[in-house]
Amino acid sequence: MTTDAHPGPASASAGTPIEIAFSPCPNDTFVFDAWAHGRVPGAPAPAVTFADIDITNGMAERGELDVLKVSYAVLPWVLDEYALLPCGGALGRGCGPLVLSKELGLDLTGRTVAVPSERSTAYLLFRLWAAEMVPGGVGEVVVMPFDEIMPAVRDGKVDAGLVIHEARFTYRNFGLHNLADMGRHWEDTTGLPIPLGAIIAKRSLGEETLRHLADTIRSSVRLAWDHPEVSRPYVQEHAQEMDPAVADQHIGLYVNEFTADLGEDGYAAIRGLLTRAAAEGLVPPLGPDALAFPFSS
Incomplete structure (x- = not known):
């Protein structure tokens, strides 16, 4: 599997750069643009790596880098080292x-399904859904970068694909049909929002640095909201050939009030997903203070 990984711009702040990895998707570049370009006063200098979610999930499990954008589904394996x-x-x-x-209305029993990562939240939601809705079980599961999934389904390399990000807006361009919406199923059965991607940071950085990082990210989000036109070049630079209108839709959907602060509903959704998954034997159980920020008391 390949990854588009390379250093990004760093701020002029002094000190050792904070090593951070996130995807080149519009929501991430929008969120981190101000920090990456030194527009958050007093923020630590970031050394940015762009990587697919399957790569960053693996980085987290190996304890690589200071700050990572990962799937919520990987948290049970990494929260001892990361907050x-x-x-x-x-x-x-x-x-x-x-x-x-x-094929419209395809029966997934025994079918080959492409997924973006075996440790992705998308795949965890899919497994919970399939356990209820595909009692015969799906067939082979193939992991591939999310941007390769729709072409693989279109070209008949796999029977179905689990897609994320802007695919929600573009799948019809590939002649594909929406068999099921994992988020709608989750919301209908729980009433909770859908936890997809998390930001984690090494606990060894210390409580003061973790709080500073959270403040830095919040400031970067608010600056992006206040001046969206400033982030546009960074977003489009890494969005490859994505239509700017699709990039705007992507940002509008995935950057919201929970991006600024998880709040009670956000934490309830995360714990709800991981508790349910643990009950099904899909992930290790969380400790009672595993999600506490910055440290459990």
Whole structure:
């Protein structure tokens, strides 16, 4: 698997740069633009790596880098070393992963399904959904970068694909059908928002630095909201050939009030997902203070 990983701009702040990895998707570049370009006063200098979510999930499990954008589904494996930051991630309503196929109404029993990461929240939501809705079980699960999934379904390399990000807006361009909306199923059965991507930071950085990082990310989000035109070049530079209108839709859906602060509903959604998944034996159980920020008391 390949990754588009390379250093990004750093601020002029003194000190050792904070090593951070996030995706080149519009929501992440929008959120981190101000910090990456030194426009957050007093923020630590970031050394940015761009990487697919499957790569950053693996980085977290290996304890690489200081700050990472990861799937909420990977938290049970990494929270001993990393703390969940209360801001900067992707969580919301009407923004869940979709299962797509060329054939309308395809029965997924025994079918090959492409997914963006075996430790992704999308795949965890899919497994919870399939346990209820595909009692015969799906067939082979193939992991591939999220931007390769729709072409693979279109070209018949796999029977169906679990997609995230802007695929929600573009799948019809590939002649594909929406078989099921994982987020809608989650919201209908729980009433909670959908937890997708988390921002985590190493506990070894210390409480003061963790709080500073959270404040920095919140400031970066608010600056992006206040001056969206300033972030546009950074967003488009890393969005490859994405239509700017689609990039704007992407940002509008995935950057919301939960990005600025998880709040009670956000934490309830995260714990609800991981508690349910643990009950199904899909992830290790969380400790009672595992999500506490910055440290459990």
